[in-house]
Amino acid sequence: MIKFIIKGILRDRSRSLIPILVVIFGVFLTVLFYCYMKGAVNGFIDTGAKFDSGHVKIMSRAYDENSDQIPNDLAYIGAEQLISELKQEFPGFVWTKRIRFGGLLDVPDEAGETRAQGPVAGMALDLFTEDSLEWELLGIEDSIVRGKAPESPGEILISDEFADSLEIALGETATLISATMYGSMAAANFTVVGTVHFGISALDRGAMVADVKDIQMALDMEDAAGEILGFFENFVYREEEAGLAALKFNAKYEGDDDEFVPVMKSLHQQGGMVEMLDMINMYMPVMVTVFVIIMSIVLWNAGLIGSLRRYGEIGVRLAMGESKGHLYRSMIAESLILGCIGTVLGTAFALVIAFWLQEKGFNISQLMQSATLLINDVIRAKITPFAFVIGFIPGLLANVLGSSIAGIGIYRRKTAQLMKELEV
Amino acid sequence: MDNSYLIKTDELVKIFPMGETSIIALNHVNLMFKKAEFAGLVGPSGSGKTTLLNIIGSLDSPTEGSTTVMGQKIEDLSHKQGAELRNQHIGFIFQTFNLLPVYTVFENVEFPLLLLGLSPQERQDKVMKALEWVQLADRVKSKPAQLSGGESQRVAIARAVVKEPKIILADEPTANLDAENSHNILQTMEKINNELETTFIFATHDEKVIQYLRRKITLIDGKVAKDEVYDNPTGRGEEQ
Numbered sequence: 001m002i003k004f005i006i007k008g009i010l011r012d013r014s015r016s017l018i019p020i021l022v023v024i025f026g027v028f029l030t031v032l033f034y035c036y037m038k039g040a041v042n043g044f045i046d047t048g049a050k051f052d053s054g055h056v057k058i059m060s061r062a063y064d065e066n067s068d069q070i071p072n073d074l075a076y077i078g079a080e081q082l083i084s085e086l087k088q089e090f091p092g093f094v095w096t097k098r099i100r101f102g103g104l105l106d107v108p109d110e111a112g113e114t115r116a117q118g119p120v121a122g123m124a125l126d127l128f129t130e131d132s133l134e135w136e137l138l139g140i141e142d143s144i145v146r147g148k149a150p151e152s153p154g155e156i157l158i159s160d161e162f163a164d165s166l167e168i169a170l171g172e173t174a175t176l177i178s179a180t181m182y183g184s185m186a187a188a189n190f191t192v193v194g195t196v197h198f199g200i201s202a203l204d205r206g207a208m209v210a211d212v213k214d215i216q217m218a219l220d221m222e223d224a225a226g227e228i229l230g231f232f233e234n235f236v237y238r239e240e241e242a243g244l245a246a247l248k249f250n251a252k253y254e255g256d257d258d259e260f261v262p263v264m265k266s267l268h269q270q271g272g273m274v275e276m277l278d279m280i281n282m283y284m285p286v287m288v289t290v291f292v293i294i295m296s297i298v299l300w301n302a303g304l305i306g307s308l309r310r311y312g313e314i315g316v317r318l319a320m321g322e323s324k325g326h327l328y329r330s331m332i333a334e335s336l337i338l339g340c341i342g343t344v345l346g347t348a349f350a351l352v353i354a355f356w357l358q359e360k361g362f363n364i365s366q367l368m369q370s371a372t373l374l375i376n377d378v379i380r381a382k383i384t385p386f387a388f389v390i391g392f393i394p395g396l397l398a399n400v401l402g403s404s405i406a407g408i409g410i411y412r413r414k415t416a417q418l419m420k421e422l423e424v
Numbered sequence: 425m426d427n428s429y430l431i432k433t434d435e436l437v438k439i440f441p442m443g444e445t446s447i448i449a450l451n452h453v454n455l456m457f458k459k460a461e462f463a464g465l466v467g468p469s470g471s472g473k474t475t476l477l478n479i480i481g482s483l484d485s486p487t488e489g490s491t492t493v494m495g496q497k498i499e500d501l502s503h504k505q506g507a508e509l510r511n512q513h514i515g516f517i518f519q520t521f522n523l524l525p526v527y528t529v530f531e532n533v534e535f536p537l538l539l540l541g542l543s544p545q546e547r548q549d550k551v552m553k554a555l556e557w558v559q560l561a562d563r564v565k566s567k568p569a570q571l572s573g574g575e576s577q578r579v580a581i582a583r584a585v586v587k588e589p590k591i592i593l594a595d596e597p598t599a600n601l602d603a604e605n606s607h608n609i610l611q612t613m614e615k616i617n618n619e620l621e622t623t624f625i626f627a628t629h630d631e632k633v634i635q636y637l638r639r640k641i642t643l644i645d646g647k648v649a650k651d652e653v654y655d656n657p658t659g660r661g662e663e664q
Contacts, residue, residue: 001538004531011526316522319483320536320583321511323504 005334014309016338019302023342023399024349026295027391030288031350032381034390036357037287039382041280045237045267047200050137051123053267054229055237056093056245058082062259063226070100072181072219072226076262079225086230090245094133094233097225099124099215103178103186105158105208107168116166120158120176122208124215128153133231140196140209146170147194153214159207160195168192176208180220188218199378230264242266288393295398300405328407335403336396343395347388357381430494430590430623431457431480437488438475438646449475451646452489459590460621462614463639464628471643473627477593480625481514482506494590511539515584515622517594521576523568523583529555530564533582540587554586555579558612574605578612585616592616595627606632 009016049055059067062074076082079097086095101122109115125134127150135141141149145160147170158168168174173189180186190210197204216222230245232238249264317327361378438450450472457463465473478484479491482498483506491498494513501509510516515536523532533554537547555561558578568576577597584592594613598606614636617624626633634640642650 004527004535004538007531008524008526015526312522313524316516316518316524317535318507319481319510319516319518320539321507321509321514322539323507325504326507326539 001330002333005330006337009334009337015334019335019338019399020342020345022295022298022302023339023395024346026291026298026398027343027346027395028350030291030394031347031387031391032353033287034284035350035354035381035383035387036362036379037280037284038384038387039358039380042382043379049231049237049267051198051200051203053265053270054096054227055232055242056230056264056266057270058086058228058230058249058262058264059226060260061263064263064265070102070226072099072101072179072221072224073183074260075099075181075221075224075226076228076260077224079228080223082262083228086228089249090230092233092241093230093245095228095230096126096133096137097212097228098126099212099219099221099224099226101178101215101219101226103176105162105166105206106175106177107166107172108175116168118162118166118206120162120206120208121203122176122178122210122215124210124212127209127211128213137231137235138198143196143198145195145197147192150193150209150211153211154189154191155193155211156190156214157194157196157207157209158192159204160197161204162206162208163192163195170194176210176218178219181224182220184220186219188214190214228262237267239266239268243268288390292394292398292401295394296401296405298398298402300402302402331403331407332400335399339396339399342399343391346395347391350391351383351387354381354383354387358383429456429458431455431625432492433476433479433489434491435489436476436479436486436491438472438479438484439487448646450479450486453643453646453648455641455648455651457591457623457625459623460617461623461625461639462617462637463624463641464626464633464637465641465643466629466634467643467649468629472646473643474595475646476643477595477625477627480591481516481593482509511536512587513590515587515589515592517577517580517584517592517597519596519599521568521573521580521600523576523579525568527567528564529560529566529568529571529579532568532579533586536583536587550586550588551582554582557585557616558582572605573601574608577601577605577609581609581612581616585620585622588620589622591623591625593625593627596630597626598628598630598633603632606630610636 058076060074060076063071063076066074083095083097086093101124103120103122104117105120106117107115125138126132127134135149140157144157146163147157150156156174158174166174170192172192174192176186176188176190178186196207196209198207212225216224232241243266246264246266246269249262253261253263314327318324358381361380363378433453433455436450436453437448440447440449453472453476465476467473475484479486479498480493482493482501485499493509496505496509498506524535527535530551533551534547537550542550552561552564555564558581560575560578560582563571563575568579571579577600592613598609601609610633613624616622626637628634638654640650640652640654641648642652
């Protein structure tokens with residue numbers, strides 16, 4: 001009987017082509033949208049974690065409360081000791097200290113007068129420790145546009161766009177004018193040895209990358225760090241574990257009112273990320289559900305039209321002794337076959353496009369020119385194992401659901417009425 | 425029930441509700457059909473011919489009274505049991521042929537055998553035998569669209585006959601055929617009736633069909649007005 005059904009499907013294009021095209025289209029959109037969203041979300045989390053939040057972040061309580069102002073006067077003092085304790089207590093993480101700072105980068109002329117200057121958003125990273133993870137984490141070497149990576153104290157990188165606007169040449173000295181941890185003015189000279197482009201508009205407008213020890217010295221922050229970031233060893237964020245680590249760490253300081261006690265926050269708990277990640281987590285299943293419903297309605301209508309067109313066939317089959325149940329089941333089997341074909345083709349097409357988007361990405365830098373969020377300018381799709389199966393949810397479920405609803409007509413209509421309608 | 429009869433209706437009534445009123449399609453019909461009959465229900469439109477065929481074929485159920493087919497009471501059958509009865513014992517021939525357009529002649533005739541779960545070899549043998557009865561063994565691969573009206577109806581006959589049912593119900597089988605094709609079809613059915621002892625019941629008002637009948641039951645307003653048996657189909661016999 002299955003062979004008989006397949007023959008019918010193959011020969012009757014209106015019975016197969018339209019439902020298959022609908023399924024292909026629906027599955028294609030679902031899979032592609034899923035991959036793109038997955039890529040965008042992963043990219044957003046990944047970039048945010050690497051450049052800003054870590055998988056967990058430790059700050060002083062006061063720094064945390066004012067973290068949007070980058071208050072280095074509230075930085076945590078005793079960073080080295082804390083990191084060594086963290087390494088023992090949380091061996092599944094790797095730790096690095098960072099200082100974010102703002103200020104003016106001044107480029108002097110030959111006479112020492114200001115030739116150009118501009119506001120700078122600085123990142124002080126551990127560049128020279130042997131086991132520093134910053135190079136790999138931020139892909140610094142890959143981001144260098146001109147010049148070389150810093151090799152010794154006093155050498156910095158600035159963003160390529162910023163370097164152009166300052167018209168600074170490689171090897172020239174620039175002066176960072178900022179404030180020390182204790183509120184007095186700070187000025188320190190650095191040599192610009194290279195320019196970088198991270199592909200993140202918010203950074204590429206005016207970034208400065210320096211070694212953390214240089215900045216500690218420049219801003220009078222000995223053994224202090226604004227932030228200590230922790231990353232899971234394989235760099236894959238695990239929300240639950242990060243939350244548990246934060247809970248465990250913070251429990252030690254519960255009841256301590258000192259505003260300089262360290263607090264740990266997971267990526268999930270930082271600066272509106274909770275809402276955003278919850279929204280993203282909620283959005284994906286809602287999207288799939290809405291799509292399944294819409295596609296079910298479309299396929300239901302297609303099924304109804306098909307059933308009406310096949311009234312003759314249905315009546316004849318009933319007259320020949322096929323039971324309503326058997327007929328109904330054969331229609332479901334037919335929809336399963338069509339659903340499978342459509343889903344496989346739709347998924348294949350979507351994965352081809354998703355692969356292209358994974359490799360090439362979609363450049364949104366034009367939209368990001370005034371953005372302050374750390375989002376990559378190039379949004380890439382991400383093909384995960386789930387992308388291979390997600391299409392089966394709408395592809396099969398909607399198709400079978402549509403056919404099931406359409407097929408109810410077989411039960412609702414009396415057999416004799418079907419036969420009467422045959423005599424046209 | 426008298427076991428020599430395949431079909432028996434007993435005070436059969438069928439009423440169709442039409443809004444606030446109702447139409448009595450069959451009004452206390454008492455009939456019996458035995459093996460190998462070649463009988464016709466004759467009468468004007470709306471006289472209840474098709475309704476009676478539908479009830480005998482377990483496509484519909486009576487409002488009152490009883491219909492027994494092959495020892496089974498139609499009114500007591502579930503949908504599934506009704507389907508089984510049709511599947512095993514009853515063949516249908518329609519006015520508009522109703523062949524499945526995407527399937528070949530062979531596949532159309534094979535379909536009832538698929539429902540019976542026969543093996544491929546059995547199906548092959550039976551289909552070819554049925555197509556030989558209707559002289560279409562050379563058109564097995566043709567699609568219905570490639571057949572003439574007469575050929576299409578012969579395929580429909582082959583489809584009805586292929587499982588060698590006890591009863592074949594034919595509703596206006598010649599309505600869409602010219603005289604020559606009608607006679608060919610009727611001769612084929614008469615031959616099957618003789619060779620296989622299949623009971624044929626027609627619903628018709630076509631004189632060409634009536635000429636072949638050995639029993640003519642005239643229905644008027646849902647009642648049996650006349651029930652005539654002919655020794656010689658082209659002549660007239662005694663009333664029962």
